[in-house]
């Protein structure tokens with residue numbers, strides 16, 4: 001039955017070769033943690049990816065309760081924390097997940113740097129990687145505002161104020177980022193959209209590029 | 224021999240494993256440990272939701288998430304020296320130039336590193352950059368945490384100095400020296416010394432005096448962060 005379904009789909013779409021290419025590509029012994037325990041350093045990227053998936057899932061559930069306006073964002077967060085079954089845990093996982101992702105990305109980057117894994121032909125993947133890092137930090141910054149408590153408000157005020165130092169376009173940029181002359185309702189909706197729509201889209205595209213390049217170039221060899 | 228067995232032999236001979244399922248499942252195993260840690264942690268340690276945002280709250284001292292402490296502290300410290308050096312006109316060099324330089328350097332790493340060797344010890348410049356980076360983050364993060372804590376500790380004193388010391392004294396500091404003052408309701412009273420207020424009033428009574436001042440004390444419309452800082456501070460004055 002299974003084979004017949006696969007064959008039926010393959011007659012139309014030919015997905016098997018794509019799958020076989022990914023499934024069968026050989027993983028060398030030096031990155032295999034059961035061959036050499038020290039190979040666990042090669043897992044940092046994959047762990048980051050899994051944590052990002054977890055972050056997507058918890059984020060989607062949070063969005064079921066969160067209301068992005070200046071009156072309800074605080075109240076809906078409070079409601080989620082105190083009246084929704086496992087709401088507190090959900091928020092905690094999303095909150096600590098962000099920290100854990102930062103830690104894992106840093107470890108992953110250190111592995112790449114330490115081993116010189118960005119050397120030819122992998123320079124472009126380092127560049128994609130740094131962009132991924134900036135996106136992850138962008139998630140952290142925009143997400144911090146969403147609960148709309150005092151910490152969120154004033155930390156964002158400090159963070160956003162840095163844009164005014166950009167030569168020539170600084171003041172205009174400050175207005176664009178905060179959606180007005182100060183942090184307010186427009187900033188919140190803006191940050192919400194960036195946090196849940198713009199950045200995830202960018203992240204997915206760049207992760208796609210990252211993985212495509214890894215598949216193309218293979219993992220870097222031992223020294 | 225089937226195609227599949229053929230491939231398995233070939234992989235075995237080379238000492239490699241296929242990505243699926245052998246490698247994927249191992250990697251997933253490591254990843255699930257991380258997710259499990261996250262899950263267990265989230266059962267016991269919860270983030271705190273503070274008071275609702277109030278743009279008028281001048282007493283609130285914001286802190287960024289831990290991984291941004293170094294950014295804030297770098298610019299605080301940098302800005303301090305910048306003004307000592309009379310470079311305020313060139314603020315943008317520090318506030319825009321420095322981050323751009325840092326991010327560019329990070330992007331350019333593969334092109335800065337021209338060593339043919341991959342071992343870090345054989346790439347002294349890269350080792351140096353790594354050390355510099357780690358010291359940089361380490362220093363400004365700890366310094367940032369320290370500076371923030373100091374600010375939090377000093378906060379009640381500075382609120383007292385700016386908002387209360389014109390009338391009240393604490394242990395002889397501040398206070399209305401002539402003693403007697405005219406209240407908004409036209410009576411003459413003495414703003415009491417707060418040196419021992421903690422043994423006269425309970426924290427709840429202090430809080431209510433600050434939120435709804437009684438008798439001679441004017442309504443100061445203190446923001447919630449100021450009240451939150453002042454109540455434990457005053458309650459400790461025994």
Ligand code: HEM
Pocket residue numbers: 041042043044045046047048049052105108109111112117118122125126127128129130132133136207210214218219220
């Ligand atoms: C969003 C975060 C990221 C994810 C999910 C991710 C994921 C991965 C994965 C799964 C690998 C395969 C090897 C491994 O796991 O070590 C990898 C390799 C690589 N990553 Fe990342 N990465 C991320 C961020 C970064 C960053 C910030 C950099 C560097 C600035 C970077 C640079 C690289 C390079 C150069 C490779 C190839 C390594 C080699 O061939 O040995 N990545 N990444």
